[in-house]
Amino acid sequence: MPVSFNSLNLNLIKKVKLIYSDSTYSIKTLIVCNTFFSRLKGMLFSKENHKNAYLIIPCNSIHTFFMGYSIDVVFLNKSGDIVSQFNVDPFKTKSEKEAFAVLEGTRLLKSNNNIVQVVFLC
Known part of the structure; x- marks a missing residue:
């Protein structure tokens, strides 16, 4: 269950775990x-670095x-739920009016x- 951004201490978060629909996951170093x-x-x-998000x-x-x-790009709402996710090519824009935060990498x-x-992991 996602955690609301209001309850997160962003200074303590060091990693992010992405869970996929096939039940696999990946862990990235998080840059806030x-x-x-x-x-x-x-x-x-x-530089292109697949280890960071x-x-x-x-x-x-x-x-x-x-x-x-x-x-x-993964757009998240204020509750931490995924709103949408895209691959975005260079020189493009993307927006999501319901989003509160964006995870990109x-x-x-x-x-x-x-x-x-x-x-989000400490």
């Missing part, structure tokens, strides 16, 4: 972007302008297996 400049930068100017909070839209690679999504739950 919760200040104006860290949200503005997000993954911009970072970025939590941009609060956020309900992203862009991939000036990115050299596609990214996977490379190799977050698996073909034919949706993410069914996002669990």
Whole structure:
């Protein structure tokens, strides 16, 4: 069961566990972007790294302008439930009006297996 963002201490979260529809999971190192400049930068100017995931909070839209690679994006509502998930090519935008936070990274999504739950770990 997802946990509300109101009850999370973002300073303590170090990892994120992505649970897929085929009952497999992956664990990524979490980089929290919760200040104006860290949200503005997000993954911009970072090298493609499939070991990290970025939590941009609060956020309900992203862009991939000036990115050299596609990214996977998972929109989450205030309760931590998944609203939608996409692979976004460079120089595109994506938004979700119901979203409160965005989890983004490379190799977050698996073909034919949706993410069914996002669990934040200390």
